[in-house]
Amino acid sequence: MAITVNEGIWLLALAVGVCAGWTDWKSRRIPNWLTLPGLALGITAHGMASGWAGVLQSVKGAGLALVILLPVVLLRGLGAGDWKLMGALGALLGLPMMLVVLWGAVMIAGVMGVVQITRRRRWGATLRNLRELLVSFCSLRWGVHPQINLDNPELHSVPFGTATALSMLICFGLGRF
Numbered sequence: 001m002a003i004t005v006n007e008g009i010w011l012l013a014l015a016v017g018v019c020a021g022w023t024d025w026k027s028r029r030i031p032n033w034l035t036l037p038g039l040a041l042g043i044t045a046h047g048m049a050s051g052w053a054g055v056l057q058s059v060k061g062a063g064l065a066l067v068i069l070l071p072v073v074l075l076r077g078l079g080a081g082d083w084k085l086m087g088a089l090g091a092l093l094g095l096p097m098m099l100v101v102l103w104g105a106v107m108i109a110g111v112m113g114v115v116q117i118t119r120r121r122r123w124g125a126t127l128r129n130l131r132e133l134l135v136s137f138c139s140l141r142w143g144v145h146p147q148i149n150l151d152n153p154e155l156h157s158v159p160f161g162t163a164t165a166l167s168m169l170i171c172f173g174l175g176r177f
Contacts, residue, residue: 005049010175012041013092014168020085021165030081030161035088042091061090061098068102082160089164097171104167105160112158120156 003011016038020030039062046054065086072078086105090098117126 005045009042009045009049009092010172012045013038013089014172016041016088016092017085017165017168020081021159021162024081024159024161024165028079028157028159030079030085032081032084035081035084038085038088039091042088042093045092046094057094058091061093061095062087063090064095065090065098065102078160082164085161085164089168101164101167101171104170105164108166109158109160109163112163116156116158122156 016034020034023034024030042062043055043058046058048054050057066083069078069083069086073080073083086098086102089101093101117123
């Protein structure tokens with residue numbers, strides 16, 4: 001059974017996504033040596049498969065992923081490695097599928113967060129932090145919050161790269177079967 005070009009690109013995306021998910025789970029880091037070549041591979045593969053239309057679709061996927069997540073990264077709610085990973089996956093998957101994978105990753109990260117909050121019995125602190133963030137937002141204090149951000153070692157975070165890898169596996173499985 002021969003693999004189609006789209007299946008080959010999906011397999012490349014899965015390789016990048018699963019590797020990033022694993023490293024994020026283990027070290028809470030997603031390395032540049034994985035994300036930057038993933039971006040280049042995506043643009044190149046789509047260009048070879050579909051010419052300039054493929055390059056444009058790949059660039060749109062990467063660009064929209066980066067634009068959507070940039071405010072979250074600037075507010076220190078998401079790491080730069082996660083941001084670059086979604087850019088690379090946007091280049092590999094193209095615009096429509098990147099949106100599906102991103103939506104799935106956000107949902108999975110939310111479930112992971114609820115499980116983590118429940119396991120650690122941190123509902124009170126989490127609700128206070130959420131209230132503080134909403135008050136800051138509504139009063140137009142839109143900078144990085146001094147205590148509620150990724151740099152605070154006392155707060156717990158969810159490995160978004162792992163949630164992204166799970167989302168990709170689910171999307172691939174649903175598309176395949």
